[in-house]
Amino acid sequence: MLQRFVLWGCVSWVLLGLGLWVGKNVYDNGLKKQALQRHQHLTKAARTMLHEHLMVSVQDTQQLSAVAYELGFLDQPNAENQQKLTQVFLNTAAIYGRYDQIRIIDLDGKERIRINNTNLGTFVVPEHKLQDKKDRYYVQRGLKLTPGQVYLSPLDLNKEQDKLETPFKPTIRLVRMMKSVTGEPAGLLVLNMKAAGMLNQFIELFPKGDRAMLLNAEGYWMVNHKPANEWGWMRDRPDLTVASWQPSLWQQLQSRTAGSVYLDGSLFSFSWLDIANIYEGTSSARYVYDLGVVSDLQASQWAILIESEKQRWQAAAIYHKPGFRGALAAVFLLTLLAVYLLIRNRQQARQNAALEREQLENFKDLYENAPIGYLTLTQDGRISNTNKRTLEYLGYQREELVRQKSLAELIDAESFEQAHALLSTMMQDEEHHRRIRIKAKNGDILVMSCSVSSRLSHERTLELGRFSMQNVSHQARLEQQLKELAHKDPLTGAANRRWFDELAERELARAHRVGMPLTLIELDIDHFKKVNDTYGHDAGDEVLKALAEHCQNSLRTTDVLARFGGEEFVILLPDTSLEQGTHKAEQIRQALGRLRVIVSNNIEIRFTVSLGVATLSEAHGSIQALLKSADQALYKAKNSGRNQVCAAGEPGEKGNFEI
Structure with a gap:
């Protein structure tokens, strides 16, 4: 017995260890899938948030352009109309707070009205400080627009006098070509959108441990968990790109619009989005052109990149829980105990085989464990025996049915005729089936598919009858529902x-x-x-x-x-x-x-x-x-x-x- 115990103990440990190794791999893959699903959910939420911010700003350009048109400033730029429009711009900047500047620039590229919104408040820039902006890229692009179109600039940092404004001020410029009464181009409406709030909201969408990054089309970071890595192209730092950090990851980003990569113990998920396509994700994107949004094709491509280190998505794994190693040791010890008991029981089984076979024959009662319900009936219809399935169907205890009730007491009044017709076939050799409504103990009416069989004496008189039943209530309800659906x-x-x-x-x-x-x-x-x-x-x-x-x-x-x-x-x-x-x-x-x-x-x-x-x-x-x-x-x-x-x-x- 000792040799068997040592042999089977070693084999059991090897098999158990192999099983645990396979199970851990399967379990880890499940954790990885959960992390990817979380990434996908967060990415979707981030895309929606970014598009919503930009859609609101595009709608603001449309509304302010309409106000300028209605006030007549574009066709009659007199002092009264300019004062009215300036007041509207002041109110808009003060109330909404999401624009650094709101400007009217004429077709020669010169500022006509400029509202600045700073930490000190909102104010009108005096006329003598208005600037010529015809050389700025967003003005050049805006002058090429047709009336009603909106140009969405790349996201970059604001510059004053060709120097980066500090602290950094992420900015997106929205430029709309306005029209005169005759429908001709009349000037540009320029809104400098403060993107810091949008980027902060993007960061806050992601829980601690999931590193959220936002890239431009060239792979520079606009958002990174290390602020020192951001805005590399504005700071003359070409090394601050994904291509320099993870070349293989950058190759994946360039080859697909969305996907996931496992590199160096970290799980990455990425998804490109066209930031100018505000209605991205709709069935036909038909509203994009209704808003008249245009953008630099390359500059409008952003990528959402999420990094989760292995420790992050395995943090909740059961094998990191306190006491797991002790439980694992207990499993190995229990395995040895189980092997010992198995060997001992097998020896005892050989000694008691004859006795057990005899006992098993007494307990193998097909009637008791049948998958359908059975009632054994006496000559007068009383219930003399039943099985487990019948008790499960009807909710009775065995002693409440056996020798206490007759079959007639269980049959619903609507099924008396069908039950009588079925019981009348008991003396025949053929098997007949009927659907009969049976009353359960709690009052429920169950639809049963029923049949009968009998044991006859030599004189062909009934000694015992067996009434079988199978619950088809669910099928009956489905048939009734199908009938209603057809009508x-x-x-x-x-x-x-x-x-x-x-x-x-x-x-x-x-x-x-x-x-x-x-x-x-x-x-x-x-x-x-x-x-x-x-x-x-x-x-x-x-x-x-x-x-x-x-x-x-x-x-x-x-x-x-x-x-x-x-x-x-x-x-x-x-x-x-x-x-x-x-x-x-x-x-x-x-x-x-x-x-x-x-x-x-x-x-x-x-x-x-x-x-x-x-x-x-x-x-x-x-x-x-x-x-x-x-x-x-x-x-x-x-x-x-x-x-x-x-x-x-x-x-x-x-x-x-x-x-």
Whole structure:
């Protein structure tokens, strides 16, 4: 036994060590994936934040340009108009605080108005201190714009008198070509956006341990966890680039728009973004051109780079937890104990094999462990035995069923007929199945797929019967849901066109048979497209659901509400005259006119409907003809100004009338 113990102990330790090594690799890969997912989430948030900052500034240029146009300064630059526009610029700089300078530069490159926003306050630069800026790159680019376009400059540091302003002041210049009354270029609006807040917010997005970096197109750092590495191209430091720091990483950045790299124990994730493409990530980016944003193609390319060292993404690993090494040692000791017990038990097993086989035969009760429920019945239908699955299904204790209840007490009243038919087959050799509703102890009704079998005496009389059951309640519910889906409109819950046609044909046949009136209302939401265009299709869906719910609540159980598509609904009113149907339509119209639909952001939507009413007559040979009459009445209601009810008379008659 000792030799076996030593041999199997060593083998177990080797296998355990190998398993732990493989498990650690798999576990570490999982941690790495979690880190990459965190990187992706942070990158997405950072992209959104950067674009939002720039979009707000672009919108500010549009608004200020519109103010300059409305005040008439571009066409009549007199002192009064200049004073008004200057005051607007002062208010904008003071309130928003995100612009160092707001300027008007004429087509010759000379400053006409300049507002400075400093730590000391906001003030107007005197006329004698206004400068000629025609040689600055952003002015040159701005003069090439067409009216309405906005030039987005590269992100760099502000210079005064060709010297870097200290402390560093990251700046993005937004230049908009303004137009005169005749639509011709009239001057440039220039906003110096203070980018420090945007960059600080970018840094704060990332938790401690994830080093967030922002690069320009040439690989220089605009944001780095070491401030001394930033703005290398402005400081004549060509060595402060990713290419110099990690050449292989820079190669990866140049070859792909996004990805991840594992280098020197650190995990890097990167993603390039076109900073001028403010709506980047939308399905078609159609709004980019609406804002009229242009930029230097190369300069507008930024890269978000995230670095997480191995210690960072493995910090929460379980093997770094206190006590892990002790637990691991315990596992190895337990492995030895398990080997010892296994060897000892195997020896005991050989000695007791015969006895165990005999005992196992007594406990291998297929009946008890069957995957379906079983009830054993006496001749009078009492339960004499059951198995675990039946107890799980019904929630009873064994002693509550065995010799205490009969099968009839468990069957729901709706299934008595099916159960009787099933039990009557017990004397036959063939197996039959029925779906029977069984009552559980807690009152739930379960749908069971049931069958019966029997043990007969030599005289062919019943000695014992076995009633089997399998819970198919979930399948029954799915079948019922599928049936409802086939009949109902998935958005509003109203009947769909196919189910309406079937119900309408029945009512049409009944109306012809018993001579009772049959009226149909067709209604349509007025200007529904405007609701979708203004508030979005989600809001439109809420309007449709509110309409359907209100109509359904105001109808009888015999009435049928159906959605034919879009904003068109049809109501079928059995045993209803034209006058009654018109009155009901008017009630619906007034009620829906008062209805308020509250959508997201607490937006309130009100709407009106137009309705057409038609009643079955001898001229209507089919539901389609009745629908056509109601549709014509609806068409008249819309052409008459909408938000009204029109009723149709006999086809061909001039009896149509309005409410």
